[in-house]
Amino acid sequence: MNRNRRRVVITGMGAITPLGHSVASVYEAQINGRSGVDRIRNFDACKFPTTFAAEVKDFDLGRFLPDAERYRHCGVNTLFALASAKQALDDAKAMSGIDRTRFGIYLGNGEGQNDFFHLIPAIAAAAPAGAREIEPSAFFERSARDFGKERESELEMHTTAGHLAERFELLGPNFSCLTACAASSQGIGEAAELIRVGDADAMLAGGAHSMIHPFGVTGFNRLTALSTRNEAPQKASRPFDMDRDGFVLGEGSGMLVLEELEHAKRRGATIYAELTGYGSTADAYRTTDSPPDGHGAIAAIKWALGDAGLAPTDIHYINAHGTSTEVNDRVETLAIKQTLGDYAYKVPVSSNKSMMGHLIAAAGVTELIISIMVIRRGVIPPTINYQTPDPSCDLDYVPNTARERRVDHVLSNSFGFGGQNVSLIVSRYS
Amino acid sequence: MANSRRTVITGCGALTPIGNDAASIWDSLSAGKSGVQTISAFDVSRLPCRVAGEIRDFVARKHLDNKNEHEKSMGKSLKLMARTIQLGLIAAKFAMKDAGLERGKYDSTRFGIVFGASLISIEVNDIVDASRAAMENSDGGKVDMVGWGAKGIETIEPTWMLKFLPNMAACHISVLYDLQGPSNSITEDDVASLNALGEAHRHIGRGQADAFLVGGADNKISHLSLARHTLFLPFSKRNDDPAGACRPFDRDRDGTVLGEGATVLVVEELEHAKKRGANIVAEVVGFASAFDAKRDGSGLVRAIRAALKEAGIGPEDLDHVNAHGLGAKAQDAWEASALQAAVGNVPVLATKGYTGNLGPAAGVTELGFSLLAMRNGVLPPTINHQATDPDCRLVVHAKGLRPITKAYFLKVGFTGMGQSAAVVVKKC
Numbered sequence: 104m105n106r107n108r109r110r111v112v113i114t115g116m117g118a119i120t121p122l123g124h125s126v127a128s129v130y131e132a133q134i135n136g137r138s139g140v141d142r143i144r145n146f147d148a149c150k151f152p153t154t155f156a157a158e159v160k161d162f163d164l165g166r167f168l169p170d171a172e173r174y175r176h177c178g179v180n181t182l183f184a185l186a187s188a189k190q191a192l193d194d195a196k197a198m199s200g201i202d203r204t205r206f207g208i209y210l211g212n213g214e215g216q217n218d219f220f221h222l223i224p225a226i227a228a229a230a231p232a233g234a235r236e237i238e239p240s241a242f243f244e245r246s247a248r249d250f251g252k253e254r255e256s257e258l259e260m261h262t263t264a265g266h267l268a269e270r271f272e273l274l275g276p277n278f279s280c281l282t283a284c285a286a287s288s289q290g291i292g293e294a295a296e297l298i299r300v301g302d303a304d305a306m307l308a309g310g311a312h313s314m315i316h317p318f319g320v321t322g323f324n325r326l327t328a329l330s331t332r333n334e335a336p337q338k339a340s341r342p343f344d345m346d347r348d349g350f351v352l353g354e355g356s357g358m359l360v361l362e363e364l365e366h367a368k369r370r371g372a373t374i375y376a377e378l379t380g381y382g383s384t385a386d387a388y389r390t391t392d393s394p395p396d397g398h399g400a401i402a403a404i405k406w407a408l409g410d411a412g413l414a415p416t417d418i419h420y421i422n423a424h425g426t427s428t429e430v431n432d433r434v435e436t437l438a439i440k441q442t443l444g445d446y447a448y449k450v451p452v453s454s455n456k457s458m459m460g461h462l463i464a465a466a467g468v469t470e471l472i473i474s475i476m477v478i479r480r481g482v483i484p485p486t487i488n489y490q491t492p493d494p495s496c497d498l499d500y501v502p503n504t505a506r507e508r509r510v511d512h513v514l515s516n517s518f519g520f521g522g523q524n525v526s527l528i529v530s531r532y533s
Numbered sequence: 534m535a536n537s538r539r540t541v542i543t544g545c546g547a548l549t550p551i552g553n554d555a556a557s558i559w560d561s562l563s564a565g566k567s568g569v570q571t572i573s574a575f576d577v578s579r580l581p582c583r584v585a586g587e588i589r590d591f592v593a594r595k596h597l598d599n600k601n602e603h604e605k606s607m608g609k610s611l612k613l614m615a616r617t618i619q620l621g622l623i624a625a626k627f628a629m630k631d632a633g634l635e636r637g638k639y640d641s642t643r644f645g646i647v648f649g650a651s652l653i654s655i656e657v658n659d660i661v662d663a664s665r666a667a668m669e670n671s672d673g674g675k676v677d678m679v680g681w682g683a684k685g686i687e688t689i690e691p692t693w694m695l696k697f698l699p700n701m702a703a704c705h706i707s708v709l710y711d712l713q714g715p716s717n718s719i720t721e722d723d724v725a726s727l728n729a730l731g732e733a734h735r736h737i738g739r740g741q742a743d744a745f746l747v748g749g750a751d752n753k754i755s756h757l758s759l760a761r762h763t764l765f766l767p768f769s770k771r772n773d774d775p776a777g778a779c780r781p782f783d784r785d786r787d788g789t790v791l792g793e794g795a796t797v798l799v800v801e802e803l804e805h806a807k808k809r810g811a812n813i814v815a816e817v818v819g820f821a822s823a824f825d826a827k828r829d830g831s832g833l834v835r836a837i838r839a840a841l842k843e844a845g846i847g848p849e850d851l852d853h854v855n856a857h858g859l860g861a862k863a864q865d866a867w868e869a870s871a872l873q874a875a876v877g878n879v880p881v882l883a884t885k886g887y888t889g890n891l892g893p894a895a896g897v898t899e900l901g902f903s904l905l906a907m908r909n910g911v912l913p914p915t916i917n918h919q920a921t922d923p924d925c926r927l928v929v930h931a932k933g934l935r936p937i938t939k940a941y942f943l944k945v946g947f948t949g950m951g952q953s954a955a956v957v958v959k960k961c
Binding site: 149214226250259289302 | 641683718
C-alpha cells in the first residue's frame with residue numbers, strides 16, 4: 104500500500120435499492136439470496152419485449168426528509184440520491200463541525216426521465232397521418248401547453264449534485280459524471296483522488312439512476328440487451344449461467360462518505376473500510392461490446408491492484424460486474440483469469456446483479472457498499488439462479504448460497520457501455 | 534502545491550458559430566462579429582426566443598477521410614451519433630491534427646479522454662411512427678402503452694439509444710484514436726468542460742497518464758431541446774437583433790441565447806510534449822471547483838482564490854478574466870460581485886455575445902478564444918457591452934483590440950445551481 108499519500112476511508116453509507124431502503128436491508132436480502140425482480144409496476148409494460156425489472160418499492164422521500172415536498176419536481180434519481188445521501192451523512196455522525204468548503208461531492212449520476220406521457224401525444228399531434236416529420240409550430244404549441252417548467256429544468260444533469268450540495272452544505276469540489284455502468288465507481292475513484300491530492304478532506308460519493316421508464320426499456324430492448332424471460336422474472340438475472348439471456352434493469356442510489364484518514368480519526372468517526380485501489384481505462388473498441396480479449400478490463404484490474412499495492416492473492420472476494428449478458432460475463436471471466444492467474448480459481452466471485460438487477464449509473468456504488476459489508480460481516484452474497492455452468496465461465500461464482508469467509512480486500516468491477524472500465528479495491532482498515 | 538509533472542496544452546480544435554478554424558474564429562473575434570443569427574434549422578416562429586449561434590453547413594462526413602481506415606469506419610458510425618456527438622468527434626480530429634498527433638505514434642494506454650457533456654435530447658422525428666402507434670387507440674388523449682409496446686417499439690431503430698448517451702462522444706473519439714487511458718464524461722452542464730480540464734490536469738499530475746483529449750460538445754438546437762429549455766432558461770427576447778441579443782454585464786441585458794459547438798484541447802505532461810517536439814501553446818497552472826450554495830458569488834470567489842493559489846500568482850498577474858458572462862440579469866450580477874471580490878479591476882472578456890451559451894462546450898471553447906488572443910497578442914472586445922450596469926461594477930473590455938500585457942489569464946464558469954469552476958492558464 105502506498106503509505107506516503109493521504110489515505111481515504113469510508114465513514115458513512117446509505118442506499119435505496121430494489122432490495123430495501125437501507126444498507127442493512129440490501130445486505131440482508133443479498134446474503135439470503137432474495138430477488139427484487141418483479142413485473143414492472145410504474146408503467147404498463149405488458150406489451151414490451153421485457154415486462155419486468157427490479158424496481159425500488161414503496162419509496163417515499165418524506166421518510167427521510169421532513170420537507171420532501173420541496174423536491175416534488177425532481178427526477179426520481181434525485182429523490183433516491185437525496186435519501187441515500189441523508190442516510191450516509193447521518194451514518195457518518197458529527198460532521199457538523201467540519202469545514203464545509205473542504206467537503207465536496209462527486210456523483211456518477213444518471214439522466215432524469217423524459218416526460219414520456221406528455222411528449223408522445225405532442226409528437227403524434229404535430230405529425231399528421233403519413234408525415235415522416237413533425238410540424239415544428241404544432242409541436243411547440245403543445246409543449247408550451249403540456250410540459251412542466253420545473254420538471255423539465257430538473258431533468259438537467261447537474262441538478263442532482265446541485266441539490267445535494269445545497270441541502271447538505273457541501274461547498275467543496277462538485278462533479279457529476281455519466282460513464283454508463285461504470286459511473287458511480289468512477290465517481291468514487293475520482294472523489295478519492297481529490298481527497299488524496301488535497302483538494303478536499305471529505306467527499307460525498309456515489310450515484311443514482313433509474314432507466315425503468317418507457318424510453319429506457321425501449322432503448323435497451325431495441326439493442327437486445329435485456330433478458331426477455333417474462334415467464335420467470337426472478338430467474339432472469341443469472342450471471343455466468345449457461346442460459347443467461349441479458350441483463351435485468353434495476354434502479355436506485357448509493358452514497359458513501361469518503362474521508363481523509365487523519366480527518367476521520369480526529370473527529371472520532373467510525374471507519375468502515377479503506378478505499379485502497381482505483382483503476383480506470385477505456386476499451387477503445389466498440390460502442391457496446393467488450394473486446395474479446397478483455398484488454399481494457401484487464402488493464403483496469405491491474406491498475407487497481409497496483410494502486411493498492413496488492414498482489415492478486417491478497418484479493419479475497421471479487422464483486423463482479425456480472426450483468427448476465429453473454430459477452431460481459433465471458434469477457435470478465437477471462438479478464439479475471441488473465442490478471443489473477445491460477446489464483447482466479449481460488450477466489451470467490453459473485454454478482455449482486457443476480458438479485459437486484461443492474462442499477463446502471465448507481466451499480467458501482469451499491470455493489471461497493473455490499474462489498475464493504477462483506478468485509479465487516481464476513482458473509483459473501485451468492486450469485487443466484489446459477490444452474491448450468493458455461494464452459495467459458497468456469498470460476499467459483501458462489502452459486503446460490505451465501506458463504507462465510509473472512510475477507511480483507513475486495514475487488515469490485517464496473518465495466519460500462521461505451522467501453523469505460525473501472526475497478527475499485529476496498530480493504531479492511533488497519 | 535508543488536508538482537514535478539506539469540500540464541501543457543499542445544493543440545486545439547473547434548467548431549463554433551464564429552468559425553471552424555483558428556483563422557476564421559480570430560477574424561470574427563477581432564472584428565467583433567457575432568455568429569448569433571435567427572435559427573435556420575427549422576421553423577421557430579412559435580418560440581419566444583428565435584435566435585441562436587448555429588453552425589451552418591456542418592456535415593460530419595465531409596471531415597472524415599475515406600482513405601484512412603479508422604476514419605472510414607467512423608463514417609459508418611455517424612448514424613449512431615446525435616449532432617452533438619458528431620461535433621465533438623470532428624473537433625477531436627481537428628485537435629489531434631493541430632497537435633501533430635497520429636494514431637499509432639503514442640502509448641495508447643497512457644492517453645485518455647475527459648469530455649464535458651450534458652443531457653442530449655432525443656430527436657423527435659426518430660419516434661414519429663412509434664408515437665402515432667401509441668396514440669391511434671388513445672383513450673382521451675392518453676398514451677396507449679399497449680400500442681407503444683406492441684407496434685411502436687419495433688418502428689424504432691435498434692441503435693436508437695446510443696445516439697443520445699452523453700458518454701458516446703468520449704467513446705467514439707476513443708475508438709477513433711485508440712485512447713485506452715482513463716475515460717470520463719463529466720455531466721455538469723455549463724461547467725462540464727472546465728471540470729473536465731481540471732480532472733485531466735489532476736490525472737497528469739499524479740502520473741497515471743501522459744496525455745488527454747479534453748473537450749466539450751453541445752447542440753441544444755433540436756425540437757425537444759428548445760421546447761424544454763424555452764420553459765425555464767432566462768432567454769433574451771431580442772429576436773430582431775440576433776447579433777446584439779446576448780449582452781454580458783450590459784445594463785440592458787435581457788437574457789441569454791443558446792449556441793452549438795464543440796472544442797477539444799490536447800493536454801499533455803510537459804516532458805512528454807517536449808520529447809515529441811510538440812508546439813507548446815500554454816500551461817494549465819491552476820484549477821478549482823467549488824459550490825456556491827447562497828448563489829451570491831462566494832463559491833466562485835473560493836474557486837478563483839484556490840486556483841490562483843495553486844498557480845502561485847495573484848490577481849495582479851492576470852492579463853484578463855474570461856468570464857462566464859451569461860447575459861442574464863441575476864447571473865451576471867452574481868458573477869460580477871464574485872469577480873470584483875476575487876480579482877478587482879482585472880479586465881473582463883465575455884464572449885457569449887459571439888456564440889451564445891454552448892453549455893458543456895462553453896468552458897473550453899471560450900478558453901480557446903483566450904488562447905487565440907494570447908497568441909495574437911491582443912484581447913478582442915466583449916461585444917454588446919454598451920452601457921455599464923451599476924450592479925456589475927467590472928472593467929469590461931468592450932472596445933477594440935487591447936494589447937495583451939501579462940502571461941496569465943483566468944477562465945471561470947458556473948451553473949445556475951452554483952457549481953463553480955476556475956482555471957488559470959499561462960501562455961508559453
